[in-house]
Amino acid sequence: MHSPYPALNDRARGWLRFLYEKAVTPDDWSSRGTPNDWWDKSSTAPMCAFPRFDLSESTYALTMMADQTPAWREVYSKITDELCQRHTTHWAAIDWLTQIGHDPDRENYPDGWYEALIPAHMRGKYDAPGWTANGIKPCGIEPDPIGSTGNLFFRGFFNLVLSTHKYISGDDRWEQPFNITGYQDQKFSWTHKKIAEYLSSQWAERPEGPHCENTKIWPYCLSAAGLGLLLFDGTTGKNTHDVFDSWQEYARDNYMSVNDKGELEWFTMYYDPVLDHHHTRGAASGLSVSLYMLPQNREFASFLYEAAVHTLGWNNPRMPIARLPDPRIALIGLIMAREMGDHTTASRLGAFAENNFEPRYFGDDDDRFGWWFGLDEDWPRGQLSSLMMMNEVGKAGSWSQPFTNPNLDKFNQPTVSGVDKIPAFVAKRVA
Numbered sequence: 001m002h003s004p005y006p007a008l009n010d011r012a013r014g015w016l017r018f019l020y021e022k023a024v025t026p027d028d029w030s031s032r033g034t035p036n037d038w039w040d041k042s043s044t045a046p047m048c049a050f051p052r053f054d055l056s057e058s059t060y061a062l063t064m065m066a067d068q069t070p071a072w073r074e075v076y077s078k079i080t081d082e083l084c085q086r087h088t089t090h091w092a093a094i095d096w097l098t099q100i101g102h103d104p105d106r107e108n109y110p111d112g113w114y115e116a117l118i119p120a121h122m123r124g125k126y127d128a129p130g131w132t133a134n135g136i137k138p139c140g141i142e143p144d145p146i147g148s149t150g151n152l153f154f155r156g157f158f159n160l161v162l163s164t165h166k167y168i169s170g171d172d173r174w175e176q177p178f179n180i181t182g183y184q185d186q187k188f189s190w191t192h193k194k195i196a197e198y199l200s201s202q203w204a205e206r207p208e209g210p211h212c213e214n215t216k217i218w219p220y221c222l223s224a225a226g227l228g229l230l231l232f233d234g235t236t237g238k239n240t241h242d243v244f245d246s247w248q249e250y251a252r253d254n255y256m257s258v259n260d261k262g263e264l265e266w267f268t269m270y271y272d273p274v275l276d277h278h279h280t281r282g283a284a285s286g287l288s289v290s291l292y293m294l295p296q297n298r299e300f301a302s303f304l305y306e307a308a309v310h311t312l313g314w315n316n317p318r319m320p321i322a323r324l325p326d327p328r329i330a331l332i333g334l335i336m337a338r339e340m341g342d343h344t345t346a347s348r349l350g351a352f353a354e355n356n357f358e359p360r361y362f363g364d365d366d367d368r369f370g371w372w373f374g375l376d377e378d379w380p381r382g383q384l385s386s387l388m389m390m391n392e393v394g395k396a397g398s399w400s401q402p403f404t405n406p407n408l409d410k411f412n413q414p415t416v417s418g419v420d421k422i423p424a425f426v427a428k429r430v431a
Helices: 010-024 052-068 070-086 094-098 111-116 151-170 192-205 219-236 240-256 284-294 300-314 325-339 343-356 381-392
Strands: 178-181 188-191 256-258 266-273 275-280 359-364 369-372
Touching: 010 052, 010 369, 010 381, 052 070, 052 151, 052 178, 052 266, 070 151, 070 359, 151 192, 151 275, 178 256, 188 192, 192 240, 192 256, 192 266, 192 359, 219 266, 266 284, 266 300, 275 284, 284 300, 300 325, 325 343, 325 381, 343 381, 369 381
Parallel strands: none
Antiparallel strands: 178 188, 256 266, 266 275, 359 369
């Protein structure tokens, strides 16, 4: 019988149970420990193969769930608080804290990296994306992973996680000073507000955008950082997001090329201001940016999305869906297709995902859910499964709504409380 009340489907409840278990099970993210194996530190190498990306991407579907079933706020708040705590640790910033100087292995990268990720004339003399190069000139070693010149992606995604916790819980816990683990286990005190303000002020001084890895500026990460500022402003009434509005105009003028027909020719993967090098990819490469751009500028996001769909033939029923090297591309395409109301592309990519991304229930009671992507691993990939879960929650517009029309009335509405473990109604599948 169909319920008139908002609910999560079986898959979403199964994923929520597993994510709750991941979040509340103690593990050691310090320099002396190792995160549990179920935290994804492998996907989309070399750029995203760090467990902090599992932390941030786990929040996306949670934000949507919190709007779908706001009475479960205590469970969602507990999960996001645990994600925030892990993001303060050594393992969250492990690349910035251990990748000191230039990569000593940069002459031995796989051939595929040279073809796709590195300027052709710099083979063997250039650090691949994913190598942060803390300590290179002119900055020297910067021990604080938040208060640094580079490492934008660390504080940008962390601010998004913190803003998600604030939006879901209404709790000011992270407005109190807390410690971030830095180089050689030094500790640096920050608050959520100070992180957002530092990010915004640094960005204002650099209209092209702050660096992620030293000497690389990524539109992808900047778009995500802007989204975190937008949600921060929506929950606090502050005004930190203006820097993104200025930057997106800069991006239109400098990080893409449009031909005389108004078609996207290429998009900047990253820009190296030292070399004055735009590492560009084809018209489909703006797709990953469109996911974060959508709640901030729907027109710009739509342009990037449509260019990718046309290039990849996803909306052409006569063209088969090609299996791409990284499932992330199709996942983002599916999310965007649903958000944009592109039913043809959503249907085709959805069927492709069902047939190729290995969705399945697991656990002792068969009550957890994830996607395995044919990888024959012990756990579903956290980064990729979190993205895929966004298609199981709510309806078209559910991703954008918390950022464009945040629901703050929920804090004055009834909620489930006193939960010492995830509720039975979340844990069990409907027969």
